[in-house]
Amino acid sequence: MTVGESASGPAAAVRVATRFFPVSEALRPYCSIIYLTEVEAPPGVRVEDYLHPEWSNLRFIDGEASFAAVGGGAPDPAPHFIVTGPTSKATCFVAGPMRAWGIGILPAGWAKFFALPAEDVADRFVDGAAHPAFAAHAPLAKTLRRTKEAASAARLIDDHFVGLLATAPRDDPTIFAAHAALIDDALTSVAELAAKLGLSERSVERLSRRAFGFPPKLLLRRQRFLRSLARFMLDPSMSWIATLDYHYYDQAQFTRDFQRFMGMSPRTYAARPKPILGAAARARAAALGEAMQGLHKPGG
Known part of the structure; x- marks a missing residue:
């Protein structure tokens, strides 16, 4: 169920919308929320924003190439499956027409789902499909691409992480x-x-x-x-x-x-x-x- 939606844009030709979907009760100790951000823009037009310091996020992006930079510098091309570690600096994010699913990972969720210290990816992002700690989650990208109905896609993400709980390490x-x-x-x-x-x-x-x-x-x-x-x-x-x-x-x-x-x-x-x-x-x-x-x- 969608519990929040926002829409804004720098011009009439651009539309940016974000919808939020609550995680299931089993995931609440580990994940904050599932979200869908969609950008509609004419060819060649991009929006730019600065994401605040936050905990970790997994994002699955479809559409035109996006660009990102944590903590300054020129934004680099963002992978379609982008894992951003916890940040203490703003992340510049630049996007044209695109659709991005994301899930916020809380500190207990990081320890639960990923077998590497959070400081190893702090203040940076990695290609989740190429990094061994996240490659098991990469198939979600294809599944989400085939799923057009938003509530169904959100449930797929939720079900994926709930399914990992049975074999995950004990809570600390x-x-x-x-x-x-x-x-x-x-x-x-x-x-x-x-x-x-x-x-x-x-x-x-x-x-x-x-x-x-x-x-x-x-x-x-x-x-x-x-x-x-x-x-x-x-x-x-x-x-x-x-x-x-x-x-x-x-x-x-x-x-x-x-x-x-x-x-x-x-x-x-x-x-x-x-x-x-x-x-x-x-x-x-x-x-x-x-x-x-x-x-x-x-x-x-």
Whole structure:
């Protein structure tokens, strides 16, 4: 069932729509949501947007070649089955007419479904069809291409991952506990996180890199930033000072974080068109309660 839809476009000739489909109860600890993004545009016309820092995603793209770059630089051609690891930098995404199915993978899902540390693909994307850790998922691309009805395609993705649960490794409860702590806006330090988990700070560091992709200090900083950015995405009329998370000392500290995570100033970002993420953030919040995957609560 579709639970959210957004549509926007920089011109009348361009249409960008994103629909969201909830994952089944069995997948809620491991995946955030299934989504379909479609771009309709005249030949030669492309839309560009900057995806916020987030957890991992698998995307299956059909249509004209798309381009992507994590953290700056010229966008490279994106594979049709693109796996993006957890990110601490914005991803520039450029697309013409295309249809892309995606599923968000939470930290516990990364440990459940993929046999490599998250930090190995942090802040980058790989060709899922060529990488041995993801090749087993590549046949989904052909199946989705043959499935025209959106709800049926979403169920195919859900069924695929549910089918993997029977042979997947056991859950690591520490990952769930760490994720829950990280999205708690009262958490202020790595020492406090270690105390909550009953681990040494060195053990927390190892867990964080393996399951979340980054050191815990960076993750805490990222979550603080995302909480602020989410408020703006839901209401772009707000001033930046009004969006600031209460852990920020001042607007200058937020501006430094914005440059670190998005690669541009808040003013530059606010002035940019957001053909993919603008309305999608509001639709996602309506569907799941959070505008961004990085703020998704473990277990849904």
